[in-house]
Amino acid sequence: MSEAISEISSLLETLTSSIDVFKSELARQQFSEPSLSASQPHPIDDPTYVPPPLMYEARRLAVSSLNQLRLLLESPLEAAINISMASGEIQGLRLAAEIELPEILDAATDPEEGEDIRVIAERTKTDQRKLEGILRHVVKKGWFRETKPGYFANNRRSNTLRKGRPGSYLIKISNDYVFNVHGKLPELMTHPDESFRMARDPTHTAWNIFANTDLPFFGANGWTEKNPTEAQKFALAMGSLGVASDSGVVYDFPWVELLKDKDAIIDLGGGQGTLSCSLATAYPEIKSFVVQDLPGLRESAEKFITSKSVSDRVKFEEQNFFEPNRRRGTGNYVFILQRVLHDWSVEDGTKILRQLRDCLVDSKSTLIIIDPLLSPAIFTSKAPSAKDSLSALKGKRHYQPVPPPPFIPQDFGDNWLTAHSVNISLIAMLNSFEHTYFSMSHMVELAGMKIKKVNATRGYVQVTEIEIS
Ligand SMILES: C[S@@+](CC[C@H](N)C(=O)[O-])C[C@H]1O[C@@H](n2cnc3c(N)ncnc32)[C@H](O)[C@@H]1O
Structure with a gap:
C-alpha cells in the first residue's frame, strides 16, 4: 500500500522552494524585499514591470500554495462568517478611493507615520468613529497601514487606489456593476418564470433585473450605447x-x-x-x-x-x-x-x-x-515538484508555464x-x-x-x- 502523502507538507515544500527562487530572483535584479511597512510601491508593483519567466512562475506557485494552505488551515465557519461580510472590504475601499484617502495620507507631515484619524475625518467631513472602524477593517484586509493607534498611512497596495490609477477605476466603477449585479444572481438563477431563468439571450440577465430594463448591456442598440x-x-x-x-x-x-x-x-x-x-x-x-x-x-x-x-x-x-x-x-x-x-x-x-x-x-x-x-478546478497528488519545474526554467527567456505541482489546481x-x-x-x-x-x-x-x-x-x-x- 502506498503511503498517504501529507498535503500540508507537500504544499509547504512548494511554498518554500518557490519563495527561495522568488527571493533569489529579487536579489539577482538588485531589488529589495517587499515590505509590509512600506508606504511606497515596490518596483515589482508597477503594472508595466514584467517579471522574468522564472520569477513569474515562482511568485504564482508561492501565492497558490499559500492559498491552498490557507484552505487547509482555516476554520470553515470562520471562513463563512468572513465571506458573509466581505462586502465591508469592498465598500470600505470604495469609500477610501472616493474620499481620495491615498492622497490625504501622502500629504501628512510624515507620510511614513501617516495621518491622525481626527485630521482625516475633519478633511473629509466624515464621522470620525465610523471612519476609523471602516479603515481598520480595510487595514486588516491588507489595504493601508495603522502605524500607531489611530494613525493611518499608505502601503504598497493602497497606492493603486490613487486617482487615475487602475485600482481606483476598478474599485469605483466595476464595483457599481459587479457588486450590484452579482447581488441579483441568486434571483436570476431561481426566477419563478422558467423562460427567464433558463434564457441565454442578453436581455434576461441578472443585470436586466438590477437595472430594470429590457435592453441588453452591450451592442449597437444596447444600454451602454444609449448611455x-x-x-x-x-x-x-x-x-x-x-x-x-x-x-x-x-x-x-x-x-x-x-x-x-x-x-x-x-x-x-x-x-x-x-x-x-x-x-x-x-x-x-x-x-x-x-x-x-x-x-x-x-x-x-x-x-x-x-x-x-x-x-x-x-x-x-x-x-x-x-x-x-x-x-x-x-x-x-x-x-x-x-x-x-x-x-x-x-x-x-x-x-x-x-x-x-x-x-x-x-x-x-x-x-x-x-x-x-x-x-476545471481539479488537482492531483501526483505531479512534478515545484522545485524540479522551476529549476528547468532557469535562464529561459521565453515564457512557458510550469505544470501545477501536487495539490495545486490546474x-x-x-x-x-x-x-x-x-x-x-x-x-x-x-x-x-x-x-x-x-x-x-x-x-x-x-x-x-x-x-x-x-x-x-x-x-x-x-x-x-x-x-x-
Ligand atoms: C469587454 S469590452 C473589451 C474591450 C477591449 N477589447 C479590452 O480588451 O479592454 C467589449 C467591447 O466590445 C464593444 N462592442 C460591443 N458591441 C459591439 C459591436 N456591435 N461592434 C463593435 N464593438 C462592440 C464594446 O463597446 C466594448 O468596447
Whole structure:
C-alpha cells in the first residue's frame, strides 16, 4: 500500500522552494524585499514591470500554495462568517478611493507615520468613529497601514487606489456593476418564470433585473450605447482590467514578427484602446494601429490614445462587428479580438468571426483572439515538484508555464481567479461565458476557421492564433 502523502507538507515544500527562487530572483535584479511597512510601491508593483519567466512562475506557485494552505488551515465557519461580510472590504475601499484617502495620507507631515484619524475625518467631513472602524477593517484586509493607534498611512497596495490609477477605476466603477449585479444572481438563477431563468439571450440577465430594463448591456442598440457616459465609465474599468494582462500579451507574443508583411493591427471591439496603446508604446517599429468600436466609444478612446502620446500611430474607427468590416479587401492586417467573444452567445460569436473570416480570405491577414481559456478546478497528488519545474526554467527567456505541482489546481487556483471572476460577471451581465479550449475551438470551427496555436502569457489570458480551415 502506498503511503498517504501529507498535503500540508507537500504544499509547504512548494511554498518554500518557490519563495527561495522568488527571493533569489529579487536579489539577482538588485531589488529589495517587499515590505509590509512600506508606504511606497515596490518596483515589482508597477503594472508595466514584467517579471522574468522564472520569477513569474515562482511568485504564482508561492501565492497558490499559500492559498491552498490557507484552505487547509482555516476554520470553515470562520471562513463563512468572513465571506458573509466581505462586502465591508469592498465598500470600505470604495469609500477610501472616493474620499481620495491615498492622497490625504501622502500629504501628512510624515507620510511614513501617516495621518491622525481626527485630521482625516475633519478633511473629509466624515464621522470620525465610523471612519476609523471602516479603515481598520480595510487595514486588516491588507489595504493601508495603522502605524500607531489611530494613525493611518499608505502601503504598497493602497497606492493603486490613487486617482487615475487602475485600482481606483476598478474599485469605483466595476464595483457599481459587479457588486450590484452579482447581488441579483441568486434571483436570476431561481426566477419563478422558467423562460427567464433558463434564457441565454442578453436581455434576461441578472443585470436586466438590477437595472430594470429590457435592453441588453452591450451592442449597437444596447444600454451602454444609449448611455455614452456609462459606456465611457465601463471602458475605463475594462481598460484597468486590461492593464493586468497587457504586459504578458505584449511581451509573450511575437507581434513584430507577425506584423512584418502587414499594414496595421486592427483592434476590433478595442474599447478605449488600452491594448493598442500598450503595443504601440512597446513597439515603435509597428507603425499603424486601428481601434474599432461603436461610435459611443470615440470620445473616450481618442482622449485615452492622446493621453498615451501615441495618436500619430493609433487611430479610432467606427465599426459594428456584426457588419462587414470596412477594412475588408483594403490590405493585410492582424485583427485582434480581445475580451470580445466572451460577451456573446456562440451564435453571435460565430457571426462576428464570419465577418473576420471574410477579411482573411485572399489576403495575408490573420486573426488573434485574446481571452482566458478556462480549466476545471481539479488537482492531483501526483505531479512534478515545484522545485524540479522551476529549476528547468532557469535562464529561459521565453515564457512557458510550469505544470501545477501536487495539490495545486490546474490553473493555479486563486492565481487565475480573475478569469473565473470575470466569468461570473459575464454570466450575470450578459448571459455569456469565458471559453474553454473546446468551446472556443467549436465556435471558431462554426465560422470556418481553426485554432492554429495557443500561446500562454504572463497574465490571465492566452493569445490564440486562428487560421482559415
Ligand atoms: C469587454 S469590452 C473589451 C474591450 C477591449 N477589447 C479590452 O480588451 O479592454 C467589449 C467591447 O466590445 C464593444 N462592442 C460591443 N458591441 C459591439 C459591436 N456591435 N461592434 C463593435 N464593438 C462592440 C464594446 O463597446 C466594448 O468596447
